[in-house]
Amino acid sequence: MNNISPERPYNNQKIRDIFGELSIDKRRLPSSGLTSIGVPSFVAEWLLDKIVPGEGELTPQEHEKVNRFVQKAFPRKDDREEIKFDLKTGQTKTIIALMQVRVKFGKGGEEITEPFARIPTLGFDSCMISTDLINENRMLLRQGIWGKITLSIPSNNKIEVFDFDPFQCSLLDRNAYANFRAQFSNVEEWKDLLFCSMGYNPEHPSYTPEAKTWMLARLIPLVERNYHVMELAPKGTGKSFVFENINSKVAVLSGGKVTRAQLFINGRTKEIGALGRHDVLVLDEVQSLTIDNPDEFIGPLKTYLANGSYNVSSFSDQPITSDCSLVMLANIELTSQLQPRNPNHLVANLPRFFSETALLDRICGIIPGWKIPKFQQAMIASQVGLKMDFFGEALLALRSDPRFEAYAKQHTNFDSKTVNVRDEKSIIKSASGLLKLLYPHLELTPTEYQEHCLKPAVELRQYIRNSLYHLDDEFRRYGQKIICT
Structure with missing residues (x-):
């Protein structure tokens, strides 16, 4: 059941008129069953539009056509020997x-x-x-x-x-994407389009403006190079969903053990690890993360978080550089009031190395996942949004545009008594990322920048500051509250 806001109903026809073949009825994918067999959304939506173009949920005839195609074209692991024989x-x-x-x-x-x-x-x-x-x-x-x-x-x-x-999207031109944005005079209308394109229903009443802000913040690592962030939330908020479905340049490693070879470089094969191959790397379920030889792992990780490079002497004397953004997702327990049990030390129940201030300080911010509602079936997008393959590529194309960071620096004033260099860098990167998401045409007022970009950017960093203030006297000289305008 859709709950349409009477003030600003979602305009499906406008999306179709502006984006044409780059848009898709988001009801198509859930009814296809493609994601249930491991096909990511950016591939599945592309296929649906080629095989059974149309609107609404798939008809029985369309569903049968998709099933025949899947059985013929998508191999399973147990097809290996049969394919070899053929x-x-x-x-x-x-x-x-x-x-x-x-x-x-x-x-x-x-x-x-x-x-x-x-x-x-x-x-x-x-x-x-x-x-x-x-x-x-x-x-x-x-x-x-x-x-x-x-x-x-x-x-x-x-x-x-x-x-x-x-499989490639048909448009990667940043200027064209900015021109699309210029046709939306209301930033909330544009937010809803982004939200729907992620696969969520922007008209669901549980998705408040604040909840939407934090869910859209999940996209900042796609538009910002070397943007390192954590999201802490209870189970069931869909933390990893968008990362698993948006683009092949985004990789997700789930829980368990993470090795130096996986992340940095394999000493035996000399193959570059995930940080060097992807634009965004997501470590899911980090509350259960285990690492062999933490000293050999955490040192290169801290170096990478600080300057985008790491040195593994067994491979080369020269550092390996990358602009991969690192996202860390973890479950945390909440009180009966749905607030974190340790509000001033949010990483208290994560593996011990996350409480090392030299590591924590290098993370740009913490997305407050406890402010995001748990996912329900009615929260799946049922409107017209951007095809996931185009959406992901459009966001990634913004990574190399320097104008947004310049704008953020020009329109942000920091109180030197409460802010250090890493605070400034983190807040500017967060604000720049939100600018790219919400105002890719860079047409906005200073008030809009303050409200939609700078304010949430400061809050993201404030959660880091709270833990640093709690853990180390060195950070108390700045006070607990970050002040900037």
């Missing part, structure tokens, strides 16, 4: 999956072998692939790309990627 008997197979390309060092450690393609869902790790296909799709060498993969076995008896058709 290839061995001379057939050509076309599948839709994520593919990556890796280049190994030879046994001597200096000679570089021929590149090879990996298709993780099938466990294929050494497929031949031409350099032409790699040069046409360079992101294969990083986090990989979803696309249509054509496989065959030529005379050399090895599986080969014969052809590759990547």
Whole structure:
């Protein structure tokens, strides 16, 4: 059941008129069942618009058409041997999956072998692939790309990627995206479009303006380089949902053990870790995170959080640089009043190294997930929003635009008695990120900047300050409250 605000109803037709084929009825995806089989939203929405374009929930006939396509094109792990047999008997197979390309060092450690393609869902790790296909799709060498993969076995008896058709959105022009925004005079109307595009129902009464602000703050790591943030929330608020579905340049590592090889570099294979391959890396369930040899892990992590590079001497004397944003998600317990049990030390129940002030101070802010309602079925978007593939690429395209940071610096005044250098840097990055999200055309008043960008940016950092103030006398000389205008 939709609860439409009488003051500002969601205008589906306006979205269709402005964005055309870049928009989609968000009811299509939940009714398709594609995400339940592990297809991320940015791939699923692209496919739906190609296979069964239309509006509303899928009809039984459309659903059957999608099912036939999925059974034919999307391999499962237990299809591995059958596909190998078909290839061995001379057939050509076309599948839709994520593919990556890796280049190994030879046994001597200096000679570089021929590149090879990996298709993780099938466990294929050494497929031949031409350099032409790699040069046409360079992101294969990083986090990989979803696309249509054509496989065959030529005379050399090895599986080969014969052809590759990547899934890509049709528009990445920042100026065009800014022009789209200029057609929305009301920032709340634009917020609702972003909210719907994330997959949430902007008309649900539980999504208050404040809740929407903090849910939209989850997107800041996509638009800001090296933006490191935590979100602390009770279970069930959907912390990782948007990260798992928005773009292949965003990776999620869930709970358990995280190794130095996973994050930084694999000392045996010399493969760059996740921080060097992705634009955004999400560590989920960090309350249960365990690390072997914490000293060897936390040192490079602190260095990376501070300056966007890390040095692993076993690989190279030169530091490895990256602009990957790091997001840390954790569950916390709340009181009966739905407030954190340790409001002045929010990371108290996380692994001990999060309470090390040298690490905590390098994190830009904490998203107050306890101010976000728990997810319910009625909170799924049912309006027209942006296709997830276009939406994700449009946000990532804003990362390299320096105008927003310059605007934030020009329109922010810090009280030097209450703010240190890291506070300033963090607040400016948060405010710049919110500017990119809400005002990509950079047309706003100083009052709008203060209300929609600077105020939440300060609050994000204030949660860090509260813990630092509690943990270390050094930070008490600034007082507990951050003051800036």
